[in-house]
Amino acid sequence: MGFLHLFIVNKSGGLILHRPLGPAAPRIGTNEWLRIGSTFHSLHAIAAEASPVKLPGNKNQSGADDGIEQIEGGGIILKCLQTRTGIKFVITAEPGTPDLDTVLREIYVLYSDCALKDPFYELEMPIRCELFTNSVDNLIERVESGGVKAR
Amino acid sequence: MSSKSQAVQAGQTLWAKMPKANAELFALTYGSLVTELVRDYEDPIEVNAQLDRIGHSIGVRCVDEFLSKADVAGMGSATRCSNLRDTAEVLAKVGFKMFLGTGAEAGGFSQDQRSFSIYLQDNPLSTFVELPQHGDDHQSGGDDLRKLKYSNLYCGVIRGALEQVNLKVECSIVRDTLKGDEVNEIRVELKEVLADGAGDDYKDE
Numbered sequence: 596m597g598f599l600h601l602f603i604v605n606k607s608g609g610l611i612l613h614r615p616l617g618p619a620a621p622r623i624g625t626n627e628w629l630r631i632g633s634t635f636h637s638l639h640a641i642a643a644e645a646s647p648v649k650l651p652g653n654k655n656q657s658g659a660d661d662g663i664e665q666i667e668g669g670g671i672i673l674k675c676l677q678t679r680t681g682i683k684f685v686i687t688a689e690p691g692t693p694d695l696d697t698v699l700r701e702i703y704v705l706y707s708d709c710a711l712k713d714p715f716y717e718l719e720m721p722i723r724c725e726l727f728t729n730s731v732d733n734l735i736e737r738v739e740s741g742g743v744k745a746r
Numbered sequence: 747m748s749s750k751s752q753a754v755q756a757g758q759t760l761w762a763k764m765p766k767a768n769a770e771l772f773a774l775t776y777g778s779l780v781t782e783l784v785r786d787y788e789d790p791i792e793v794n795a796q797l798d799r800i801g802h803s804i805g806v807r808c809v810d811e812f813l814s815k816a817d818v819a820g821m822g823s824a825t826r827c828s829n830l831r832d833t834a835e836v837l838a839k840v841g842f843k844m845f846l847g848t849g850a851e852a853g854g855f856s857q858d859q860r861s862f863s864i865y866l867q868d869n870p871l872s873t874f875v876e877l878p879q880h881g882d883d884h885q886s887g888g889d890d891l892r893k894l895k896y897s898n899l900y901c902g903v904i905r906g907a908l909e910q911v912n913l914k915v916e917c918s919i920v921r922d923t924l925k926g927d928e929v930n931e932i933r934v935e936l937k938e939v940l941a942d943g944a945g946d947d948y949k950d951e
Contacts (some may be wrong), residue, residue, distance in 0.1 A: 658826050680810055680910040700818050707811035718806060 606681035608636035748818020757843030790894040803825035809907040861935040
């Protein structure tokens with residue numbers, strides 16, 4: 596049961612963060628990551644169009660754009676949190692990893708507390724905040740050792 | 747659809763979870779910011795524009811914090827808005843409460859439901875403030891400061907925050923307790939609902 600990767604995609608489909616979260620995470624080059632990020636962004640949008648169930652305005656029940664929320668494969672689970680401001684937080688993990696939803700929401704809170712409050716961070720740009728990456732690492736450590744209680 | 751009492755409760759819960767700052771430090775810091783701007787730009791209209799810009803950068807960041815913390819606290823449903831009326835209530839009851847600790851009221855909805863007002867009874871930014879009186883001799887631009895919108899920051903914050911959720915609005919301060927009115931009123935007008943998202947490119951091919 597391990598977390599693999601976290602990636603964050605901005606409103607226009609550009610990748611603003613990718614971070615391996617554990618030892619089992621495959622190491623891929625940055626360009627590959629950029630490609631993966633934009634591909635996911637487009638697939639997310641196309642899925643809403645291709646879906647047999649179309650929601651009004653393509654907005655799901657939490658008000659954010661509808662699209663891929665979860666992909667389950669043989670050795671991987673991918674979960675995506677689409678925020679109302681257009682950012683996607685995507686996490687991949689080995690099957691059986693608990694608390695993926697909670698972790699994604701906590702990462703959103705960390706993003707708003709660490710990355711956004713950094714006065715030198717420009718919106719939609721790659722995140723280069725140590726505080727944010729350290730907090731994410733600490734969060735993953737806490738989850739792997741003890742589990743995160745929903746607040 | 748969020749009901750008013752649900753919004754009030756959400757506002758209080760979220761305010762309780764936020765780290766608090768000293769209200770005097772907050773008011774005095776803002777006051778020094780405004781006086782510096784007045785000294786630098788000298789023209790109160792320009793200062794208003796700068797305050798709006800500063801508020802805008804605050805607003806675009808605030809909204810993610812608002813949405814993420816509400817979601818984690820289980821109050822996600824309180825932030826769901828199906829029309830502009832809901833947006834106004836959530837803005838006043840949850841947003842203002844969460845960040846400033848004071849409740850605000852939403853009202854003054856226009857006939858076409860495209861504009862509303864936010865009423866603030868106590869303004870934490872103007873705690874110690876007195877605008878210089880008209881006709882002060884030693885201040886060359888003394889009576890011009892009547893044109894200064896001291897709390898214009900709020901207009902920028904609202905504009906920036908709503909822009910991130912695809913609502914393009916224009917805000918202005920129409921009544922100000924610093925100028926003698928009984929309540930602070932911010933008028934918010936919806937200009938357009940922006941449609942974004944990659945989905946638009948793939949429709950109807």
